Amino acid sequence: MSGSTTDSVGRVGERSGRGGLARLPSVERVLTAPAAAPLIDTYGRTRVLEAIRQTLTAWRDAAVLTHASSLDEVPDEVPDEAAVASMAKTWLEKESASRLRPVFNLTGTVLHTNLGRALLPEAAVRELVEAMTQAVNLEFNLSTGKRGDRDDVVAELLCELTGAQAATVVNNNAAAVLLMLSGLAARKDVVVSRGELVEIGGSFRIPDIMRSAGARLREVGTTNRTHRSDYEAAIDSRTALLMKVHCSNYAISGFTKAVELPELSALAHSHGLPAVVDLGSGTLADLAQWGLPHEPTVREAIEAGADLVTFSGDKLLGGPQAGLIVGRGDLVAKLKKHPLKRALRAGKLTLAALEAVLRLYRAPEFLPEKLTTLRLLTRPVSAIQTCAERVAPAFRLAAGEVFAVTVEPMQSQIGSGALPVDRLPSYGLVVRRAGGKRGGRALMLLEERLRSWPRPVIGRIADDALRLDLRCLEAADEAAFVRQCVEMT
Numbered sequence: 001m002s003g004s005t006t007d008s009v010g011r012v013g014e015r016s017g018r019g020g021l022a023r024l025p026s027v028e029r030v031l032t033a034p035a036a037a038p039l040i041d042t043y044g045r046t047r048v049l050e051a052i053r054q055t056l057t058a059w060r061d062a063a064v065l066t067h068a069s070s071l072d073e074v075p076d077e078v079p080d081e082a083a084v085a086s087m088a089k090t091w092l093e094k095e096s097a098s099r100l101r102p103v104f105n106l107t108g109t110v111l112h113t114n115l116g117r118a119l120l121p122e123a124a125v126r127e128l129v130e131a132m133t134q135a136v137n138l139e140f141n142l143s144t145g146k147r148g149d150r151d152d153v154v155a156e157l158l159c160e161l162t163g164a165q166a167a168t169v170v171n172n173n174a175a176a177v178l179l180m181l182s183g184l185a186a187r188k189d190v191v192v193s194r195g196e197l198v199e200i201g202g203s204f205r206i207p208d209i210m211r212s213a214g215a216r217l218r219e220v221g222t223t224n225r226t227h228r229s230d231y232e233a234a235i236d237s238r239t240a241l242l243m244k245v246h247c248s249n250y251a252i253s254g255f256t257k258a259v260e261l262p263e264l265s266a267l268a269h270s271h272g273l274p275a276v277v278d279l280g281s282g283t284l285a286d287l288a289q290w291g292l293p294h295e296p297t298v299r300e301a302i303e304a305g306a307d308l309v310t311f312s313g314d315k316l317l318g319g320p321q322a323g324l325i326v327g328r329g330d331l332v333a334k335l336k337k338h339p340l341k342r343a344l345r346a347g348k349l350t351l352a353a354l355e356a357v358l359r360l361y362r363a364p365e366f367l368p369e370k371l372t373t374l375r376l377l378t379r380p381v382s383a384i385q386t387c388a389e390r391v392a393p394a395f396r397l398a399a400g401e402v403f404a405v406t407v408e409p410m411q412s413q414i415g416s417g418a419l420p421v422d423r424l425p426s427y428g429l430v431v432r433r434a435g436g437k438r439g440g441r442a443l444m445l446l447e448e449r450l451r452s453w454p455r456p457v458i459g460r461i462a463d464d465a466l467r468l469d470l471r472c473l474e475a476a477d478e479a480a481f482v483r484q485c486v487e488m489t
């Protein structure tokens, strides 16, 4: 590259060629140098070759850039084989690092969709490892020796826990809604209140799903008020379903009226139609028993007359990403025969983890300890406060003197659309510019720096302060967090 660089006189390129750049070791020489041997053992020859090429190109480009304005000052010092190998090692380490990395979720949102939602309990992890590394009877009936049904892994448990007749599992709740609508309402009408046409983050919108399923959305009522008579007037020969969607990420308050499920399902049944509910988060146990706000349970929906209920596996349920459909046997059977069920079915890892999590619900008294999501949601505020006081000194040093770090009360939220307006009292670290200065750009740079740590720290900036809610920093993570702060100081 440098050999072809010429100035107006046409001699500088030649000089630089003879000078610095030409003395760079060749790819082959680096590859056969002793320093490259351990790299080849670890990463393989193909990767190391690529790393050396990339390293040499990057070095040459940088040298040309640096000397572009004064071309006769070519670099005299070029890296030798060992130095290039060492640079290649850095490149290889960076390139081999996993893209999916553990982070510290200090956002204050326990079920954070962008951070992977629910953390699996220990019991589920054990089942997962087995299902990953050993053959399992996923679709094999051990008593008959014949082909089985993968839903059988969890269907019985789901029925037991919800009071439903039947259950099936797909990839996520969006898939569950899609399957339900495709299977029961293709080319027909689905009546939904205008107050429930929700959009969930990540582009899940009821009207769009409806269209993808080939169903016609029949909106009734207004944003804030929908009456029984609105639904009734919309029912005709084209109607397939009456549907309720849980308002998972907003609340309509003030002058409002919604038709509750018992009334809606009675109306549907009087017209021979099914009433279906997209419960969103849904939960299998009443959270109020642990002092949390009440979130509608799946059993309540079934008891209120819902013919099918769909909900997520990785929201309040605390399990793996999955979409669950429970309800009437004949309707579930119909969905299981639909070709989309095959396309959307859950994998064995999901089913293994889900089974383990559902089993925990059989002993609700142990849930706050064993179900990670519930443990985080019910963590005593005093425990979060002492945790904040313990980690503050190390974090203060890592943040640096330009920042003031204080331990303050804050409010966590459940997230993923569960109980959007309820807040849980929590504690955390609040970082402001020292000396009462505006945080502004310095704060943004700090936030960026924390994101670049080996295990990135994810907080949130609000009111000119960086807030790190420590609700999700449990014991083992606390130690890791402090260690990292010390290393980053």
Ligand SMILES: *Cc1c(COP(=O)(O)O)cnc(C)c1O
Residues within 6 Å of the ligand: 172, 173, 174, 175, 198, 200, 204, 245, 246, 247, 248, 249, 278, 279, 280, 281, 311, 312, 313, 322, 323, 416, 417
């Ligand atoms: C979260 C949610 C969904 C989407 O569920 P996923 O499991 O993320 O696919 C659908 N409907 C409602 C009401 C929700 O809250």
